[in-house]
Amino acid sequence: MTQTVDYYTHNPMIHRDRRLGTSPSEWVRSFASEDLKPLIVCRGPIRKEAMDVFEEMGITHYGILLSEKDSIVYPNALAPELRQLTDPTRVHRVPDYTGASKEERVERIGQIIQIALDNGYDSIFAGYGFMAEDEEFVAAIENAGLSFIGPNSRTQADAGKKDEAKRTALEVGVSVTPGINNVTARTLVKKHPTRDKLLALAKAEGLTLDPSVLKDAKLSLEDLADQILYASYEKGLDLYSIEELCAQVQSEVEAMFREYPGSRIRLKAIGGGGGKGQRILGASLLTAKNPNDKQVKEAAVEAPGLVREVLNEVKANGVGDNKNVLIELNIEQTRHNEIQLLGNGEWCVSLGGRDCSLQMHEQKLLEVSVTQESLALAIEKAKKAGRKAEVKALESDLKVLKRMEDDAAKFGQAVGLDSASTFECIVDRDRYYFMEVNTRIQVEHRVSELCYALKFTNPKNKSDYFVVESLVEAMALLARHKKRLPKPERIPRFGAGAEARLNATDCSLSPHAGGMIRYWSTPIEGEIRDDQGISLVNPDTGMFMRYKVAGAYDSNIALLLTQGEDRLDSYCALAKVLGRTTLRGTDLATNLEFHYGLVNWFIGQNVMAKPTTRFVVPYLTLVGQLKEEANKLDTVFAFLQLKKAYAKRMAEQFPDDPQAAKAMAQILDRKGTLVTRPMDRLLADPHLLSGWLSINKKNFSIEKGKAQWLDNPLTILADTYEYLNMAFDPKAPAAEVIWGHDNELLQKGLRFYASLEEAFGTRDYFKLNGILQKEKPQGTFSATQWDEIRAAHTGFEAGLELLGILFLVAENTGFWGFRVEDDLEVTIPSHLHDPDLQARMKKILVPPPATKADEIVAVCGGMYYSQEAPGMPPFVVEGMHFEKGQPLYIIEVMKMFNKVNAQFSGTIDKILIQGGDGTIVQKGQPLFKVTPDEKFVAVDPEVIERERRERTTAYLKAVL
Known part of the structure; x- marks a missing residue:
């Protein structure tokens, strides 16, 4: 092993030489990948990481896509990676990465493949963006004779779509969350309720079905409907309307509310992920042990609007799109755990787990490693300290982790996994439920890399081997050599890893786009910073270059990682990194202080705590x-x-x-x-x-x-x-x-x-x-x-x-x-779950933008929409009276659609926003002129000051 200084993080990092072609071993040299010619079609930290890894592997012929949206719509958001890749012939411009509609997406797929063919690339790497798990994209790449650095199209189909993944999990004996996987099939059956009517529909639409399907009289109506739907997607047809789908979802939700009283329901678009395409409904029923018919119907009436929202977010509302939505029981007290997988189509290995329970808006914030070795160590320490309840809790976690790893590997083999993927689960004490598979590398993959390396050994000579410490490198090797790679042995590296996602969010963790980063302190010793190269200074002047946090993408700015002998060690290192990090800019808001406070909260309580997703x-x-x-x-x-x-x-x-x-x-x-x-x-x-x-x-x-x-x-x-x-x-x-x-x-x-x-x-x-x-x-x-x-x-x-x-x-x-108990469960005072209190405290953390009494202004910067979905009526029109809590507009910021409700009742006098849907607005920008039903009375500053002094005096008496 050799010690080098990683030029990206500026930190000493130990890693093996990735240029396998220079090895003295003939067997190792046979896995050299210097001749791989990949086109990188993703953005953000993963693109920068891929560039670094490819160069370390000796790959010189690689290129990147550059979205014109970055430099045209969002000035100063130009990819900072260009400071490293200075050859203009390897930078290829596209209007954007995925297209805003289905038609544009298909056009972009063709354009990307043509760029690869025209410029001598033989493979495509899509990182952890949505194109990385797009079955249609991967199939098109394969059909063009190119390699995809990621799971193949068959795996994408069997595991990438949430409904198919659930069916596969059931087939191989993996426990799944209770719910409905085929609401689109049920919608079609409701419309055409017999086998003859379904077959007549297929014939009338000219759909081609597998002969075995036509002959199988025992095939259920819903399975037959599924086959017909798949054929309709191929042809670009809709066999039901969104209104019919919404009605079916509402009916199914009502039934589930009755079957699982006191629970909420989660709706998930099958193509969603990373927080997109998911909504939860039924908060009003959480405390109702036996809800009556009226309560159930009132809770379910929200379903149609949420279905439109999730389909809109994942851009699956076009003609011929697969609009299936999973309807699942929302397991309330759960932890979100995931297992890192790697396979070559024949073997599949797991690389431990990650706890990703600390999240908001379905997006992860803080992720920590969970490995069998680290849990065993924590159990021994707790035993020596006499903490019996903690020992029992950790032993339960170890048993669950072993089951998840075994089931994950079994699932990976069942779908022919031939690259990196993640097996995601929800854990409820000593049980776990399979949730979904992300058929791509994850944002938090480095957490697993810090804990395990992969040792590939020559089957004919145990002393002949090479070690891989990067999952991106492993993916490239698999794309180049596939089934030639022997099943690796996982080797423990560090005892624990932790990652904080530094996001452009305000103090309440709401997205805050548009800020300009003007200064960023250099990484400290032990810090691993993946930041797309924003921290890299101008190579000519040595000066920090400004960077615009664009609102077109997710809110992530950087991934900050640390490692240690155990979780406490890694948390303390992370606290040090967060405390020493300084970011300055204009209109810049991040969650840096949130992370610092949260990590120290756990250090003061117990880092082995079991927080839930709530x-x-x-x-x-x-x-x-x-x-x-x-x-x-x-x-x-x-x-x-x-x-x-x-x-x-x-x-x-x-x-x-x-x-x-x-x-x-x-x-x-x-x-x-x-x-x-x-x-x-x-x-x-x-x-x-x-x-x-x-x-x-x-x-x-x-x-x-x-x-x-x-x-x-x-x-x-x-x-x-x-x-x-x-x-x-x-x-x-x-x-x-x-x-x-x-x-x-x-x-x-x-x-x-x-x-x-x-x-x-x-x-x-x-x-x-x-x-x-x-x-x-x-x-x-x-x-x-x-x-x-x-x-x-x-x-x-x-x-x-x-x-x-x-x-x-x-x-x-x-x-x-609000504390961690001896058994590691987190006690949350019940009043903190009150939605009204939560909304009020959000305003305390981030006061609404200054506004006049007769105006409603944008709550944040983003893209403005006046209606729930294309073709739907606008939320408000001029002259219309609105009630408190009524939706006024939607603002899309950092890939999340946020429906903004009225904070008071009144009348819309004039709509001020110009340009219509898709217009970019700034925080505090006036949107509507209104006449409130009640007049606002300003609070006298002298009264506020007097109250502060009285309160301060009361506190002073208690400390003197």
Whole structure:
């Protein structure tokens, strides 16, 4: 093995030489792939990663597609990878990557294949975009005589479509989520309810059916309908209307609500993924154990609109599109686990699991590795610590993981998997249900790469082998050599891996497009950053180049990864990376602080916790409550009141010595900004406050409503500066770090306590503080020295009481009720699931854009649509009265369709948006002139300020 410096992450990384053609082994050289000529047709971090891997493999003839939309519609969003690929003959321009409609998609497929043929490419790599699991695209590539670096078209058909994948899972004995896979077939049967009528339909439409289907009189009507539908897709015909499909879905949903009372239903377009094409309905029935007929019908009436939304999102609403939608029971308390698979069509191996439960809007946020080795290690550690409930929970996870890995490999072989794919599951305690297969590499694939490498061994010579540590490399090798590759052995690398998706979202995790990145700190040691090359500076000037976060794609900016000996180690490394990362720009919002707070929340609780897919929204609601309470506080006023309280106390203690009060006032004056600056940072950003509270939970207690320190508050203050990345740095802007005079005072205090700890042989603050309370000299100190030490102790800790306010904020918002139990289950207070509270806290985290009383403005930047789907009536027209909660418009931002509902009732006076559907709007842009039914009354600023001071005073009394 050789150690090199990876030019992309700027970090030392150990990897094997990927140029197999240079190996001294003839057998290894036979798998050289330098002659592979791939065309990369994806974008984002995976395109940059593929470019790096191909170059490391010795592949020189590769090219990329470049969407003209990037540089024309979204200036400054031009692919930063071009700083690396400077040969213009290997950059091929297309209007966009997939086309906006079915017709454009077919046109783009033909265009891509022709580009490959005209420019000498022999293969196509599609990364983890939607074209990577497009059966039609892959089949067209194969028919053109090209190789697809990914699963073949047969696997795409059997596993890529969600309905077919579920059928395959049932055939091979894998447990699946209860639901309906063939609602389109049922729709057709409803319309043509007999075998004769179905066959007559096929004949009338000129559809060609397999003779065996025509002869099989025992074939069920629904299976026959499926065969007819497949034939209609080939011919580009619709045999039912969307209205008929919606009606059938609504009927099926009603039946499922009755069969599974107290549950919600999930609708999933079969071609969806990555959060697209999925909706959940039935929230009103969650608490209804025996819903009546009226409640069921009211809950199901939402289904037709949601069907149109999911079909619109995956662009499956055209004539002849497969519009099948899965109708599944939504398993409420679940974790989202997935198994990494790799196969060559004959063998299939699993590469451990990943827990992807921390997600929102069906899009993953934080992913961690789950391997048999790491769980076994965690079990041993929990046993040694005597944590019996944790041991039992981890042992259950290990059993489930083994079953999932076995079933995943079995499924992969059943569908002839010949590349990388992911077997996705939902885990409910000691059970798991198969969910779907992603027939492509996943965004989070590096998490698995950090845990396992692949060892390919010569069957005739066990000492002759080569090791692959990149899944992209493995995919290229499979595309080039397929069944010649022997079944590999997986080799453990690091104990754990973790990945945070850095997204362009605001504090409430809503997409925030259009920002400009103007600066990004360089990666630190141990950080793996996949960012499409945004961090790469201009090779000519060495300057950082601006980058526009375009709204046409998903919200991901970068993938930040770390590894460690175990999960805690990887989480601590990730916390360090997130804390040291600095992003600056114009109109730029990211989830960096959310991740930092969340990772530290788990570090303070238990990193082996089992959060469900319903974790993030209640967590955000809790963070919103922290923010709401923090908004009521004024630290400057608090400090001034603190000074008055100290002056009064000193006057009472030393009535004959006015200099004592004056000296204390001078001490406090020196400490004002030392204490209040980090407090203001924490109170201003509730995500930072959440993480800080969690990791400091062990350092305090609340007794009779008052905060009591269990560790030295000065040490905690120093740690807080580190936590906030505000430690002293003479090269950093003063506004971003501790000020010089504050740092001198802080370091002087730390040295003082370090010397005392050494003198008394203890680092226990509770014990040390008890010693310092004694008037009689302790240890070897003289009476004079002891008086000076006690006075210094009082001076150093004076004013630090203010930090206790932060713990009281947590206490008053019920922050500690959201916790990880001994059995690793996460307890979420029930009130945090309240939709109204969630909506209100979202506005606290991100206040709506400023608007006039007679206007409705865009809630965010994106693409505006006035109707639910093409051909549908607009949501509102001029002169129309609307009610609170009524849909007003849809805004598509970063591939998600967001239906925006009215926050109040009123009348539409004028529609201001020009250009119609598909127009790009900016956050805060006026869309409608309205007359509200009720007038808005502005709150008097003086009233707000008075309330803040009253609230601050109440907190101050609890810490003094």
